[in-house]
Amino acid sequence: MPKYSNLAGKVLEFLATGALLGFTRGKQQRLELLKEADYIWHTIDQKELQSLLRRFKIYKYVQVDNNRVLLTSKGKARWLSYKLKNLKLKQSKKWDGKWRMVLFDIPEAKKKIRDALRRKLKEIGFLEFQKSVFVYPYACRDEINFIINFFDISDLVYYIETPISPDDFLRKSFKLN
Template identity: 40%
Template sequence: MSRGLGSTSKKVLLLFAGGLALGLARSPRQYFRVIKGVGHEWQKINRIKLNTAIRTLYKNKLVRMIDNDNGTTTLVLTDAGRKKVLIYNLDKLEIEVPKRWDGFWRVIIFDIPEKHKPAREALREKLKGLGFYQLQKSIFVHPYECKNKIDFIIEVFKIRPWVRYMMVKHIDNELHLKKIFSFV
């Protein structure tokens, strides 16, 4: 894809991913009547921007159109569209901070082959962005529960065979880590 998507296109993609199937009639008057009844998020999208967003998504092969027998058209996410949605969801990931720390360190270790270097670098950047501390080049530590988020990240980057998630009760430089995470 040559250009990034605008915020309306992103919103439309995310709404599709949420299970929304948009059936569009051939005439604008009819399909905006459909949209009007669909939901609050659709109503917040400007009609002209929506039209442009749908054309952009179609042009970029993120959605496909299915012509129905009754003269309407249904828009469906393609595999490329689903991947794009995963990336947008990945950008919004955050690790929740509980009221009280459970005393366990979450340690991510990885040994990702050189042929997957872009995924390895993306993982490093994502872990840093989530607040992990880089203990060594391929070892990151975080104090809070994040297994589901890590599983999601390694699935998106397709690096499951080379990444391990551990919960550790004690690390020999724990005092240093507690200072980093403001526990002392």
């Protein structure tokens, strides 16, 4: 499978944004998606875009129909993989005193998914508190929901926001003192 370039990621995002417009109910959300799509479109070199679309067609990521370019299910899966790979957590300027915990009990039959989840949580900044308990100080429910849905493990993972006491070790680990 080919690696992503920045352009490939932008184009996947652009095409997915168009697909998302149809599922968006709120006016504000639609406006934000359109602004994002406009920004992506104006930052793309048109010759590179045509070349990339030809490659996407070969890989069956897109389907061209009456001058419309649509993401296929394979293209949507590629976009979701790209989003997961580039996922970053935001840090608030001020910590609210709550800890975000991700707890899971993923069976041995899904060991690869369990290991991938552990790697991703560490990669985005979570601290491994125990083998299946990870902690982070800032709000990240949407990002965790995305990861859980990506791996299709929503019935095996819990997200909790709670104070922890004592939390000296955690505060020190995240430099919150």
